[in-house]
Amino acid sequence: MSERENILGRIREALKVSAPLPGSHGETAAHTHTESPASHAREWLPSVGASIEEQFALFAKNAADLKADFQLLASRDEFPAALKKIAIAEKWSRIASHDGELSNFASQSLGLPVLLTDKGYDVQALEKCDAGITECDALVAQTGGVVVTSRSTGGRALTVLPPHHVVVARREQLVADLPAAFALLQKQYAPDFPSMISFITGPSRTGDIERILVLGAHGPKKLTILCF
């Protein structure tokens, strides 16, 4: 018999005796949910405000708490200037990005050499890039984070290997909370999901030395979110 059958057999044997429900101290019940007990999560998670303005204000506050740089721009024409400012301050000499309407517009505006990851790339070359400029699938007001995937934002490494990750986004990409973000992903991709979906909430960090926060442990030291 295979180990799979052994383990499943032991599980089925063990489950012949039913366990008490959480919080019920002893009594047991046949309990089959038609919907997930977590389906009302929205009512318990941190509140996000009803209007889009409130949600943008919350996103900005959360991003600031995370030490991410969030800039809400009036139009996409302001992208080049905002990017240029960062590029000069950090002395960027080459950047990486992926093929996308917004990401192309943003990355090409700088006039720097751009490594596009979509069609395959040299990983040492990507490591030497000063920044990765990507789009995202969503901005989450509740957490101040962004959602990226291996299919929509240039693979698995682009959003985590360069020392500065710049996200370019549109206002309508803001979702209120985590349940909305998961619903969006399901609607967008199911059943053929990208092999990686990542919720990025602030720049890479660690507290492993005396529980003191240090940014840029292994991933990006900086996360900038430009939104119009």
Place this chain on the structure above:
Amino acid sequence: MSNFVSEFKTRATEKSGDVRLRQFIRKALSGYEVARDKRKGAFQSWESARQAAAETKWEAINHLDTHLESLVAKLGARGTKVHWASTGEQAREIIAQILRDKKARSIIKSKAMTSEEIHLNHALEKEGFTVVESDLGEFIVQLRHEAPYHIVFPSMHLTRDEIRDLFQKELGDAPSNTPEDLTMVARRVMRQKYLTADVGFTGGNFAIAETGMISITENEGNARLTAALPKTMITLMGIEKVLPRFSDLALFLPMLATAGAGQPMTCYNTMYSGPRQPGECDGPEEWHVVLLDNRRTELLADAEQRDALHCIRCGACLNVCPIFRNVGGHTYGTTYSGPVGAVITPHLRGLQDWKHLSNASSLCGACTEACPVKIDLHHHLLQNRRNASASQPAFFEKLAYQIFGIVANEPKFWWLAKKIGWFTQPLQRAVKGFALDPAKAWTKTRDLPPQPRESFKDWWRNRQ
């Protein structure tokens, strides 16, 4: 007395006497408590969220067979190779065989407590593979050749000076003792290792039955890189990590972050559903998922304590435990320490050898209150005590209680015992804690309050 007990006692005495370490740990954990309470307070209802999380985990664990079958079918359909291991030994052999087949030399590893549980690094190093832990805390304890101090904060027992000295000695690189400089040393060391490692190894926080995904939670980005760059990826995970639905993560991810580290959301929460897919530009060509039982099914068979399998390894119960805070993580001598470790280790490694952990508790219930998935931890500690004495009664303890029962049931005996107490207690005080004291093991570190001159019974009679 078994070795495990005497080692526990020796280490506990030593660590609880180390005032500097205790203050250091207390300071770190009080910072955690402030942050956690702030994040909990931001929830509209933390209590409802806990109840829903507990019910979701209940559903997952009590239909574990169907969820696992769905998970592996979905994983397999996208080209992931799933392996099943009943024991730690089988898991080690499966992983070593993958490495041999791939002719791999170097492995970059992100944090996985299951790999600590099966002593994977040791086994792989013995076969000549190079294994590097990429999580900063794990990297530090790996350099020190010791086990993680805490399941979430592996190096929380070390000061910046100790870490600087360690980096100086092992890496020849430590510009200063600031956490920033030291973190950057590790970043530099690790960068090239991601790029050149043959195999990336990860653990898993949640597995989604509905969509066939494994979700990994981390702050540093090391797991992201581990799962992005090497050609082969291996993930080791306990069978109990399953959640039924993709949308369940919307609840579990913020709860894990809040309970575990007082964060609203951990920096990277990443769901993997396969190796590199057609049309994708990077990611591993092969992904192996190893599902580990290692006596989890024995815990599953104990319906009374089955909810211990709901554990999401957030470490909240360790952080609030007065025992953990004072004796520290290494004292337990187990992979999983603190209250949850005391509950599950007897199932994973044998009740009689590890029953003492359930006695090392004040039963204050802080752990149960802290648990985000409502595991009835302190009652399980009591149940372990009950089970241990039922299967192997403690003769002298039983005798002592029988004698006490006789004395307490008979007013004449009680009166006599009181009288004897009046003149023996001062005598006992003279030898308290020394070899002559018959109750030495107990009295060495404890004071018995002096017996009052007047008993309650006398006082009651006199006041009438």
